[in-house]
Amino acid sequence: MSSLVKSRLIKFLLSLIIVSIAVLIIIFNLRDNIIYFYGPTELLKNSDKQGQIMRLGGLVSVDSFQNEADSIFYFSITDGDNEIDVKYEGILPNLFAEDKGVVVEGVYMNDGRFIANKVLAKHDENYMPPEVIETLKKSGKWQGE
Amino acid sequence: MSLYIFYISNFLLLLCLTASLMQSSKIINNKIFTRPGVIVLAYVQLISILLSFLILIYLFLTSDFNFDLVYFNSHSEKPLIYKFSGVWGNHEGSMLLWILILVLFNFLFALSRRISERFKEITVAIQSIMIFGFVAFLFLLSNPFALNQNNFFDGIGLNPILQDPLLAIHPPVLYVGYVGFSLVFSLAIAGLITKEVDQKWATIVKPWVFSAWAFLTAGIALGSFWAYYELGWGGYWFWDPVENASLMPWIAATALIHCVLILQKRNVMQSWTIILAILTFSLSLVGTFLVRSGILNSVHTFASDPERGLFILLFIFLILVFSFSLFAYNSEKINKTSSMGLISRGTGIQVNNWLLITILTIVFLGTMYPLATDLLLNKSLTVGPKYYSTTIAPIIILFLFFMFISPRLGWTDTKLYKIIIQLRYLIITSLTITLIISLYFELFNLTEILIIFFSLLLIISSVTASINFNKQNILVRTNLGQNLAHAGFGILMMAVVSNAVYSEERIYNAKVGDNLQLQKYIFSFDKIEQVEESNYNSLKAYFLMKKDGKLIDTFTPEIRFYSNPPTITSEASILHKFFSDIYLVMNVPQDQQSISVRMHIKPFMTILWLGTLMIIIGGIISAFIRIGRFNEK
Secondary structure, eight states: OOHHHHHHHHHHHHHHHHHHHHHHHHHHHHHHTEEEEEOHHHHHHTGGGTTSEEEEEEEEOTTOOEEOSTTEEEEEEEOSSOEEEEEEESOOOTTOOTTSEEEEEEEEOTTSOEEEEEEOOOOBTTOOOHHHHHHHHHTTOOOOO | OHHHHHHHHHHHHHHHHHHHHHHHHTTSOOGGGOSSOHHHHHHHHHHHHHHHHHHHHHHHHTTOTTBHHHHHHOOTTSOHHHHHHGGGSSHHHHHHHHHHHHHHHHHHHHHOOSSOHHHHHHHHHHHHHHHHHHHHHHHHHSOTTOBOSSOOSSOOOOOGGGOSHHHHHHHHHHHHHHHHHHHHHHHHHHHHHHTOOSHHHHHHHHHHHHHHHHHHHHHHHHHHHHIIIIIOSSOSOOOOHHHHHHHHHHHHHHHHHHHHHHHHHHOOOHHHHHHHHHHHHHHHHHHHHHHHHTSSOSTTOOOOOHHHHHHHHHHHHHHHHHHHHHHHHHHHHHOOOOOOOSSSHHHHHHHHHHHHHHHHHHHHHHHHHHHHHHHHHOOOEEEOHHHHHHHHHHHHHHHHHHHHHGGGSOSSOOOHHHHHHHTHHHHHHHHHHHHHHHHHTTOOOHHHHHHHHHHHHHHHHHHHHHSOBOTTSOBOOOOHHHHHHHHHHHHHHHHHHHHHHHOEEEEEEEOTTOEEEETTEEEEEEEEEEEEOSSEEEEEEEEEEEETTEEEEEEOOEEEEEETTEEEEEEOEEEEOSSEEEEEEEEOOTTOSSEEEEEEEEETHHHHHHHHHHHHHHHHHHHHSOOOOTTOO
16 A cells, blocks of 8 residues: 555544544434423323423414413413413514414423423414324324315 | 516526527536626526516515415505515515525626636626526516406505514525625636635625625524514524524524634634535525425515425435535545644634534524424424523533633744633733623622623723723724634624513503503503504503603503404514613413503613624625734734
8 A cells, every 4th residue: 555545544444433422422412402392192001201301283272271470370271182281481472362373392291281481482373383283184183275 | 567577577588598598508617608797697687587586576565466476465454664675574585585685696706707707607607597597486486476367456455474574574684694704606606616725715705794794693693683673582593493593594604603713814724614614505495495385384474385495405405415415526625634733723713613513503403303303293392492592501611711811822833821821901901891791780690600701801801902002002903803703703692691581571460550560660651542554453551650650761562453454463562771671571361351561671782783783784895895914823
């Protein structure tokens, strides 16, 4: 093997090692920061997900909304089959209403309640998050086209 | 009338197609293709597209609802400026704007002097192949001049969130940036074909690549500025896929401009520069069309249509295959072996190139991973912003260090310890300031302290380097563009870190008469009123901000109710002070008696925008002013 080829091979292998280490670090960091999305039925099936940060989406159940103290809200999210009770402390977006689509981010507690720390804001009254449409389709409750 | 306009505008598009085809044929060096000349054809290309763009503006301004595009995206009661900006607030119109800029760059380059005729012909030919492709796409798959058969009385309207003066200029500025790299790409391909990627090539490329970069920076900044004002989320950067899509070409372009500089000075790194030029343009295409395709879900998404997405994907694929095979074929011939010292400015820039590519990879993985899992595994997920901040922050520390040290090194081998000794006062000053800052603000996170320290080093060294006296005590010309941009980046990084650490948020439910507290300020909820505007109704709250019983300012956050199309938006009310912004947003959830108010203190926002502005101005200066000879030997 000529010395030129040898030195190129060494350089190549060295950079391969460095690059793979970097990619591994990035991927591990990525995995730690992934937030999964679930619908109510899916979440109930995956009860081992308790304690993790995740997103939950569906429709706000009719007659479930309660405003207890200053900015503490209770409501349920449904996909037509199953419901999950949500507690949220904070500010609700303008378009939040019963029987409308919603996506919340927070932790699924081991008592089966969802403590949300974010209600994701949407801009359009008729807008339905695609994940919620997907959820409603899975439970067969989707009315749209 | 509408029918005539339909024919004229489609004729203009066909005219541009023909001219571009003739222009592209010049890539073959044959006498048949020399007439008409490059400049004549470039005029035809520019004028035909410019006229069709003006026609489209006319259609929007006169609200001609016989045209589908106007019907779906405009409304007769819209204020004039939004009828105007509505022209590019949709897929077809923004494509036409994109093409207009493509043609404009083509034209400006065709007019430029001191370039060999053959090189110019090839560059313009490559650029014209792209013009041909995009005009054909526009004409066949997204024609802005499509007529409808109905007599609509009024249009559907423009998404109110897009009705903002900032958004009238954000897309054009961003597009000038993206499309500017198309010319850099054409120049790179022309360089590969003529096998002349050398110092002369770098000199030709430099003004184009720097101005494209400055525009892209400005476009991203405007978008971020808009998000801060209009969306009312109380932040300026969310690591949203759409923002990432514009950041990725910016990172590649930042690496590119530095490589062009090394190439110009030292005639090294030819291949890498070409790769970066191709990469930057490909990412610009991804940036524009990933955003438009409907794959990413956001306000930027216009009507999605699989055929269109497929066309763009095919186009990007062809560009990559073509340019990389040409590169593989010719790269050996463009490389010239010149040496750089190990500890030299060139090495420093190279290291930062790698760091930039690493950051690019991080952003790319974070953006594409959710798309991949959604398409392949049908699983929805999001990547949290923490992924980006924790992975990128350590790299930024190294990046700032090399940004600080590289310009101080010579192009040939330099002794590092000599430089450190030379810069000892600078280092001591920065260290002291960092110590004071971290003690005073009780900042004990190592990453944050290091970022602040190296940012300070960078800022101070850039400022001192730009004030440089010679032995006769006369101010000599220095590399002002570089120093300004580098200092701006340091300021930006410091502001970003301090903003992340010291932002404060309070949320209240408020009724009229309530007093709310945020740090040392009291906000009295004075009254709430309904206001009617021409295109929306609004609910406006008045908060009196007091400090020690004295009235300082009145805040008027708003909620706007638009009817065409029906939408509700929150307008933030912001008080800018030099060291911090105070930011109020209100919401009125349904089924609720009181309003919710979110109050933020956002430190260093003004400084953050100032740093960004310095980067942009630095880029513009570097584009048009010849570099001084600072630190040359």
